[in-house]
Structure formats: structure tokens, C-alpha cells
Amino acid sequence: MNGLSLKILHSFFLLFISLYGLSQVQTVRIIVPKGAGTVMENTKRILELQITSRADVTIVKDISAQLTIELIKEAGYHPESYSISDKGKSHIQIAGADGAALLYGAGKLLRTSCYDSNGFTPGTWRGTSTPKGKIRGIYFATHFNNFYEAAPIEDVQKYVEELALWGVNHLVIHFANWQYTAFYDAAAQKTLTRFRQIMGMARACGMKVGLLQVPNQGFKFTKSEFLNTPVPDQLGRRGHFGINLNPSNAQADKLLKENWAYLLDQFKDIGLDLMVFWPYDEGGCGCDQCWPWGGRGYPKLCKALAGITKQKFPDINVVLSTWMYDTPPAGEWEGLTRFLSKGNNWLHYVMADSHEDFPGYPLQKGVPGNLPLLNFPEISMWGQGPWGGYGSNPLVNRLQRLWNQTEGKVSGGFPYSEGIYEDLNKIICAQLYWDGERQTSDIVKEYIAYEFSPDVVNDVSRAIEILEANHNRKQIKANAVEAFNLLQQAERKLTAQTLKSWRWRILYLRALIDREMYERGGKLEGELLKAAFNELTEIYHAQNAHSMPIRPPVIK
Structure with missing residues (x-):
């Protein structure tokens, strides 16, 4: 569309708004x-x-x-x-x-x-x-020097504000013990200060705040006699950094409870509304006293730690995650059901999800303890590496398919976020929690109209559809050229502020990268790709990020 046509369109728009008040x-x-x-x-x-x-x-x-x-x-x-x-x-x-x-x-x-x-x-x-979902949360994974760890604190706080505008009402963060030698580690204290700053902004936006923690996680250099027996992990899904404690060992149990109480005390001024217990990656113990972890050692330990937590924060809600339960089958779901049948007054929610389809047990046999069910959508890591390394990773159709599997049985959830590259996916989840009858495609159009312009909804939504179809880095098709052309066409209708915004840039760069990779037969080479990856690194503040999950590819 040329300049004259845009002026005519703008004139019609002004006439429309004057006629309709x-x-x-x-x-x-x-x-x-x-x-x-x-x-x-x-x-x-x-x-x-x-x-x-x-x-x-x-x-x-x-x-x-x-x-x-x-x-x-x-x-x-x-x-x-x-x-x-x-x-x-x-x-x-x-x-x-x-x-x-x-x-x-x-x-x-x-x-x-x-x-x-x-x-x-x-x-x-x-x-x-009026929102239908009570828990419209987000989980900020704070590790590997990703955006939440490395970006200026003001940028992270501003991002919290922007998520709240879409209805997000809970924020949880993870203190990763395995990154530090102890609580007195200067880096650990810096992280805890940063957490309180982020939580403070969340509170100023009316959010409830909490932690997502592995109950038996240890620090670096933990005594070997305190360590767990590694859990069976035939599928390579459960993760193990080698510093989890064995709660069936009396001394190790005493240490982890002391560490737990100390961690809680770091938030006595800001307050905690939610505690999410996490079973694996990092976490777990495979000894004969704890295994199967999800049905024996894990809920037993979580119940004990929940008691300590409630002493310090009496009104706190407790969530038990079942991530990677029975992967492969080990009787964990059945074990948890038996455990909670003996008493579940210490627990408020059960959370379930996986890398692929939603777990079948709570949908087919009911939620253990007959508790409300939350989900944990995989919006960050699925199907790409490095995560976010190619720009925006829209998962519009995938999130709709997974949402449909729950058939309205969830009361909300906590999307797993490693940074800002999956911003669109966060918003889709937040709006599904607000109104589960909405379609993800409709939410995408609202997002485009707000963040970019109502004038580009059709072009950009079609481009996003193509980007999702080309999510697999080894199967980028010829329509990658169409997606890039659509975004170039949309650019001519955007304001200068929008063109400079990080949301536009990560989407535009993703389309550019896809086109270049398609035309180069999947090879990561050339000045255009090099410049695109460098710009993404700047946007993510990922210069010192772990190369595997976070930092975009480097072209020498």
C-alpha cells in the first residue's frame, strides 16, 4: 500500500470514529x-x-x-x-x-x-x-543467566506490569540451590534481593507471590553421605545435577529442613502466598525408602515442609506438582492417590503437565485427593534448541490442542517461562485462564491489534501461523518466505515506536531467520543471520547466558 492509500485509509478511520462518538x-x-x-x-x-x-x-x-x-x-x-x-x-x-x-x-x-x-x-x-480461572499464574525460571536473571531489574519489573494487564494474578520464582555453595554465597544473596524486587512489583500490581521449589535440593559441595540415590530415568526426562539430598537419611533430612526454614525467612517481609513443590529436574531420590518418589518419599517430605511453611505463613496455599510422574510407569500416580486418601488438609492444588500430551491419569481417574487441578504449560523449551534462540516461538495451535484435552477441568496454572521470547504464549495461557471458551486464534488477534496495530492483524496472524508450522528447525518450508514478506508488508503500517519494540523485533527476526535458513538449506551462515542472532542476544541480555538453552546461535 502506497503513501496516498494510507492517507485515504486514515481519513476514513477518522470519519468513522467521529460518526460513532x-x-x-x-x-x-x-x-x-x-x-x-x-x-x-x-x-x-x-x-x-x-x-x-x-x-x-x-x-x-x-x-x-x-x-x-x-x-x-x-x-x-x-x-x-x-x-x-x-x-x-x-x-x-x-x-x-x-x-x-x-x-x-x-x-x-x-x-x-x-x-x-x-x-x-x-x-x-x-x-x-469476570475471570473463570482462579489461578492465572506465571513461573519465572531464574537460572542459566536468562532474561529474568540478567536483564536490568527495571526491565523485569516493567514486564511484570505488562503481564498483569492481561490478567496474570500469581507469580512464582525458583531459588536454584544447585547454582550456589550456600545461602551466604554472595551470588545467592544477590539473587534473593532480586527476587524480592520482582515480587515487590508483582505485589504492587495486585498479584500473589510465591516460590516453586524442589524439596530435597542441595547446594554445591553437599557432603556425599547426605546425597540421594539417583532416580531411574530411562527416558532421560527427570534431570539430575548430583546434589539432591536423601530425606530418609536423618542428618540429610535435618539439613534440608534447616535450609528450608532459612529460605522462607528471606521472604518474611515481602510475604508468601503460594508454595509450589516440584518433584524432578532437579529433585528426587531413588533409594528403597523413597522410591517410587512421586508416591512415597516426595509427598511425605512435602507434607513435612508444608507444616514448616504454614508456621511462618499461615495463610499460604500449597501446590503439589506431578511433573514427569510415571515417565516411565512406576506407580507414582497411584501411590500419590493412596497417600492423599489418608489426609490432604495440608494441600490445596495438584498441578500436572508434561512435554507432550496432558497426563491421562487425572483426566481419566480423577485428581488425587479430589483437589483442584492446575496445569503447567510448556511454552519455552518444546521442540527447539537453543530455546528462543531463533526469536519468537508462537505455539498457537499446540496450546489450543492441549487446552482442549483438559475439557475445562483445570482451575488455572503456571506456564513455564525461560524468558520473553514466548511472550505471545504467556498471553494465550493467561487469557484461556480468564475465559476458557476463547479460541487461541482470537487471543492472537487481540494481541496483534494491541502490541502492533489493528491494521496488520490479518497479515501478522497468517505469518504467525506459518512460523508455528515451521517450528521444527530441520523442516522449514518454502512458506517461510511468505511469512517474512507478510511482516515486511505489515511494517509499512506500524508506528516508529512499534517498529523499535522488542515484541516486534523478536517476531520479525524469527521470520527473517526462517527465510534465511530455508534459502540456505538449514545452514547457519551469512551476515544476515549473524546480525539477527546478535540482536536477539542483546534483546534477551543473553551475552553471558548458558549456551545450550538460552543464548542464540553464534556465527563466527
Whole structure:
């Protein structure tokens, strides 16, 4: 489309919004009541930042503003639900049950609005929205010097804000003991400080925060007599770094419980709302007192540690992950069912998922303990290595297929995230948790319209469909050229701010890399690929990341 055609299209758009009562504005006022509280004040700040970073708009504090956006708490709403309504031609009100609900409502307003160099056009969506999933979480894997460890803390905190706008209400982080010699290790203390900073921002967005921990994980240089017996791992799925403890050893059990209590104390000021126990990779013990781990040693140890946790955080919720249970079959699901039949008042949720299809046991035979079920979508590692090394990794159809397998039986979950390259996959999961009847393809279109432009939804959604079809690095097809051409075509309709955004760049670079790999017969060579991988490394802050999972390929 040439420049004249774009001007004609823009003129029609302005005519449309004038006819239907909308108006493009250059000045905006956002108001909150006195004593609004941390989350509401933070929502106001985030709204201002998102609008001004996407459009040429000035935030004003008086009634001269062309548009007023009002945030208000009101009784009568379901928890976390919000409504958006008009209180005049130039006054939009976002009302909700609590501060977090207002942030979700702000996100909906932002996603349905338009932005360009001429100003801001507020969205027309009006109504009330209530989440169906109670746990709309995200798990930040913090290891290997990935984005969450290596990026400036301000970037990570800003990313937490942006996820909250899509309805994410829980954040859990993992303290990886195996990376450190002890808690007094300077690197360990630096990590714990960073965790509290990230959790602090999550709290300011109304999120609940917690840890995802392996219960028998040890530090480097743990005494050999305390170590576990490696678990059977015929399929190479369970992971083993060699420093897990054996809880059936009295001295090792005493040490791991001391370490557990110390770890909890590091969060006594910020508070913990959730503890997720994790069985494998890292974790487990295969001795005759603990095996099968998932049905014997693991739930027994988790129950004991849950008791310690509740002493320090009485209102905490406990989640038991069953990741890699019976891989291969060892009676773990049945063992857990028997264990919880004797008492499950220490536990609130069971979490299940795997690399491939959703585990069949909880769907066919019921959740052990008759507890609510959560999922743990694989959005980061599946089918590529290095993870995210080629840019955005959209898994639109795969996530829809896996969601359909649960048949509405999950109460939410925690997508597994290694960085920002799977941003689209996170949003798909968050919105499925909010409304499980939505289609992933519909969520993708909303994402494109918000993050890029409503004008490019068709071209970009088709390109994303092709990128997913070419997910396998060894089977990139000729349609990779089409995907790249579609994104080049979309570029001409985007604002300068959007073209520079990391979300656009990781998508565009993925299409460029796919085209180059197709035309070069899969070989990683040439200046274009070298520049693309270097740019991704900068975006991820992955210069010192572990080369296997995180850092993009290096072309010499």
C-alpha cells in the first residue's frame, strides 16, 4: 500500500470514529480517589506510561484534558471482575472489586484502543468481565543467566506490569540451590534481593507471590553421605545435577529442613502466598525408602515442609506438582492417590503437565485427593534448541490442542517461562485462564491489534501461523518466505515506536531467520543471520547466558 492509500485509509478511520462518538485525543487525564492505595496508584501510572509510550499524547492533571479516565472501586463486583462504562462523551470509568481488577480493566481498555503519531483513540468495548480461572499464574525460571536473571531489574519489573494487564494474578520464582555453595554465597544473596524486587512489583500490581521449589535440593559441595540415590530415568526426562539430598537419611533430612526454614525467612517481609513443590529436574531420590518418589518419599517430605511453611505463613496455599510422574510407569500416580486418601488438609492444588500430551491419569481417574487441578504449560523449551534462540516461538495451535484435552477441568496454572521470547504464549495461557471458551486464534488477534496495530492483524496472524508450522528447525518450508514478506508488508503500517519494540523485533527476526535458513538449506551462515542472532542476544541480555538453552546461535 502506497503513501496516498494510507492517507485515504486514515481519513476514513477518522470519519468513522467521529460518526460513532469516538474521538482521537492528544491530552488525557487519569483520576483516582483520595487514598486510592498502592495498586490503584500503580494502575494509574501504568496507564499513563502505556498510552504515552504508544502514541503522541500528553498527560494533564486538570479538566482541560480531552479525555478523562476514572478508576474507582465499587462494591457488588465478583473478586477481580471489572466493568468499563461511559460517564459522558469524554469520560470513561473503569470500576472493579479491587485494585487488581482495575488493572485488568485498564488492560482491556488499552488493548481495544488505537495509537499513532496523531494521538490516542480510546477503545469502544463496554461491559463487565469476570475471570473463570482462579489461578492465572506465571513461573519465572531464574537460572542459566536468562532474561529474568540478567536483564536490568527495571526491565523485569516493567514486564511484570505488562503481564498483569492481561490478567496474570500469581507469580512464582525458583531459588536454584544447585547454582550456589550456600545461602551466604554472595551470588545467592544477590539473587534473593532480586527476587524480592520482582515480587515487590508483582505485589504492587495486585498479584500473589510465591516460590516453586524442589524439596530435597542441595547446594554445591553437599557432603556425599547426605546425597540421594539417583532416580531411574530411562527416558532421560527427570534431570539430575548430583546434589539432591536423601530425606530418609536423618542428618540429610535435618539439613534440608534447616535450609528450608532459612529460605522462607528471606521472604518474611515481602510475604508468601503460594508454595509450589516440584518433584524432578532437579529433585528426587531413588533409594528403597523413597522410591517410587512421586508416591512415597516426595509427598511425605512435602507434607513435612508444608507444616514448616504454614508456621511462618499461615495463610499460604500449597501446590503439589506431578511433573514427569510415571515417565516411565512406576506407580507414582497411584501411590500419590493412596497417600492423599489418608489426609490432604495440608494441600490445596495438584498441578500436572508434561512435554507432550496432558497426563491421562487425572483426566481419566480423577485428581488425587479430589483437589483442584492446575496445569503447567510448556511454552519455552518444546521442540527447539537453543530455546528462543531463533526469536519468537508462537505455539498457537499446540496450546489450543492441549487446552482442549483438559475439557475445562483445570482451575488455572503456571506456564513455564525461560524468558520473553514466548511472550505471545504467556498471553494465550493467561487469557484461556480468564475465559476458557476463547479460541487461541482470537487471543492472537487481540494481541496483534494491541502490541502492533489493528491494521496488520490479518497479515501478522497468517505469518504467525506459518512460523508455528515451521517450528521444527530441520523442516522449514518454502512458506517461510511468505511469512517474512507478510511482516515486511505489515511494517509499512506500524508506528516508529512499534517498529523499535522488542515484541516486534523478536517476531520479525524469527521470520527473517526462517527465510534465511530455508534459502540456505538449514545452514547457519551469512551476515544476515549473524546480525539477527546478535540482536536477539542483546534483546534477551543473553551475552553471558548458558549456551545450550538460552543464548542464540553464534556465527563466527
